[in-house]
Amino acid sequence: MEMEILLYAIALPSFVGVMFSYCGNLARKISVLTGFNGCALAATLLLSSMSQESLIQFASQNRWLWFPLTTFMIAVLTDACGLFKKIMPLRIYIACAVIILGAALLLIPSWDNLSRRLFLGVAVGGCATVLVLVVEKRKCFSTSLALSFSLIAPSVLAMLSGFAKLAIPLGAVAFCLGIISLIELVRQMRGRKCLGLGVGGGVVVASIAGLGSATGFGYDTTNIPIWIWVLSAAAPLGLCLGEFPGICSRQIPSACARICGCVILAVVAILMCVLFQNSSASSLYK
């Protein structure tokens, strides 16, 4: 069983994602295209989710599938903006608008209130803006690697809350990002220019972390506190640690700081969740 999960839910979707990313990078060399890293990551998420649950009747049951579908829509619309030179400067605003629309479409139990979902969209849009600025500035393998580590937090939290079907696709995206960062490392070692994740990649990572954590929180029955879910959603913002004065000007310390920032936020979220669950379990048996 574990082998089948590894193959169909993680390895194959990640392979498709990496191929998407590779094709997008080829297109970047020959045209003004800015790559398909957003679609690559969203496709990995969607394919992995589909290996867990049939998309048929997703509207009436298995409504958590709105999350990968919404993320895919965000990715397609954001990457599509790269096709039009005129709207390139506006991409980030368009991306934020699309995220807010995506969040409004989410179907999360006990989140029927539209204003709450719009607030979620604005928060995730804000994170995406910050993330895209760093991702575009730091075209380095360390950026993808750091984001890969950051997505482990919502994945582990989903697993700890008992939602394996959500945890596996989030883990698959983290794995896909890890492979993309390895490919970038190889490129850098060969002296080639690193292309980075692009606007689409940054937006989609922020969406996956934010909307994924919100979905995990919505379905959680183990009562993990909301602030731990917020921490896991904010884990990609650990990239900002590499932008601190004194570090940002030096390449290697900045790369290490980016990785450390994401890892620290992710590990803190996971540790807090484990501690909370242990404390609530011990109080249950007093």
Place this chain on the structure above:
Amino acid sequence: MHLSSKSFTAITSLFVITISAVALQGPVEKVAPTPTATNSTTSIQGQTSETTWKVDDTHSMGLFRVQHSGAGMFWGRFDDVSGTVTTNGSGAQALAMNIAIDTNSVSSANKDLDGHLRSPDFFSVKEFPTMTFISTSSKKLDGNMWEVSGNLTVHGVTKPLTANVEMTGQSESVRGKKIGFEAVFTMDRGEFGMTYGIEKNAIGKNVRIIVALEAGAS
């Protein structure tokens, strides 16, 4: 009346044997009266008119059984069962049931496993907080057995299903009239969209559900 010495010896021997046998058997126990006739009747007694029974959630529960790893049988329970049972003695609607189970009350005596059972991998309790069975017809079988057909709604999907229902007892005391039922049925969880672990045969497709009900006349 004169008894011959042979007759006297025979009577004395019989007396001694009887006394010995009784002494060896120990104290005589009173034979308990048989349970009230309602336990073994073939119909719901005293049901000339329709009676609606309200399910006592304290003394009612649901159990489920599913195969794990293609080997052992895993048992779990639902602690919160509610609803009504209507009896009227005869006809296709002699026994009507409207039962709801709170899926959040699922319990396996393992906290981590309970969290997984409540997640969208299985019952998705946040999305579908109840599973219901609403009967449409009933058929009297032998003894206390009934065949009750109806619609089962689990995980947001409604499917027709037939349950074998045994009337386990009926009583009347200072606490009022009580009636008990035990319903048994098997469902294909895949048909209800609960597919986790089916393809890999980690968790069985067919789930046997037993619902034990105690209801009081309302």
